[in-house]
Amino acid sequence: xxGVTQTPRHLVMGMTNKKSLKCEQHLGHNAMxxxxxxxxxxxxxxxxxxxxxxxxxxxxxxxxxPECPNSSHLFLHLHxxxxxxxxxYLCASSQDRGGGYNEQFxxxxxxxxxx
Amino acid sequence: xxxxxxxxxxxNVPEGATVAFNCTYSNSASQSFFWYRQDCRKEPKLLMSVxxxxxxxxxxxxxxxxxxxxxxLLIRDSKLSDSATYLCxxxxxxxxxxxYQLTFGKGTKLSVIP
Numbered sequence: 001x002x003g004v005t006q007t008p009r010h011l012v013m014g015m016t017n018k019k020s021l022k023c024e025q026h027l028g029h030n031a032m033x034x035x036x037x038x039x040x041x042x043x044x045x046x047x048x049x050x051x052x053x054x055x056x057x058x059x060x061x062x063x064x065x066p067e068c069p070n071s072s073h074l075f076l077h078l079h080x081x082x083x084x085x086x087x088x089y090l091c092a093s094s095q096d097r098g099g100g101y102n103e104q105f106x107x108x109x110x111x112x113x114x115x
Numbered sequence: 116x117x118x119x120x121x122x123x124x125x126x127n128v129p130e131g132a133t134v135a136f137n138c139t140y141s142n143s144a145s146q147s148f149f150w151y152r153q154d155c156r157k158e159p160k161l162l163m164s165v166x167x168x169x170x171x172x173x174x175x176x177x178x179x180x181x182x183x184x185x186x187x188l189l190i191r192d193s194k195l196s197d198s199a200t201y202l203c204x205x206x207x208x209x210x211x212x213x214x215y216q217l218t219f220g221k222g223t224k225l226s227v228i229p
Contacts, residue, residue, distance in 0.1 A: 040221065041221065042119065042202075042218075042219040042220055042221045042222070043159070043202070043217075043219040044219075045216050045217065045218075048216065058216075090158055090159075103161050104161075104217065106158035106159050106160065107158060108157065108158050109158055
């Protein structure tokens, strides 16, 4: 079983709502990632955190706001979303030792529907 | 724009068949290459890394051709449990502090039929 958990697993929200997605990793990793997976599109990297600092933000709209309070937890705060933001949001973590790729472990995802 | 292209399928094959997936990538500076597997409504999981010399893991063989920017995955003696979407993945950018960006293909769907 994956050592990365995500809550909620399913979320339906209106365009004016504010909600947060939560990710927790139990693997002792020091890097965490948010990805978006839409139908018929490849996974898109949204944010990267390494040692609790954001090291990448792939031109994601400001209605998505990440937060990484410690190396085990990652949040994605959502506000005034659009219907096209409906997708599967996946969290991943890896143990980054520098100098080479380390496997990313994915959580089960949150399936988000924006009405 | 960095892209990873795959045949979306679906590939419908009988049990015991051999099936091959292909993938091309656009960024010649890509460093590392992988195949991930994603079951229906589940998260992606690493299937195997792809090395320049080619590598094999049981019924699965992966090949990399850097000159052609081409990656392949061969599955021999297909099992029902192999039914999934297979994602071609490359690392493109080093984000610093040891973290890498992955670029995913859209995936190739495989259905193994009894």
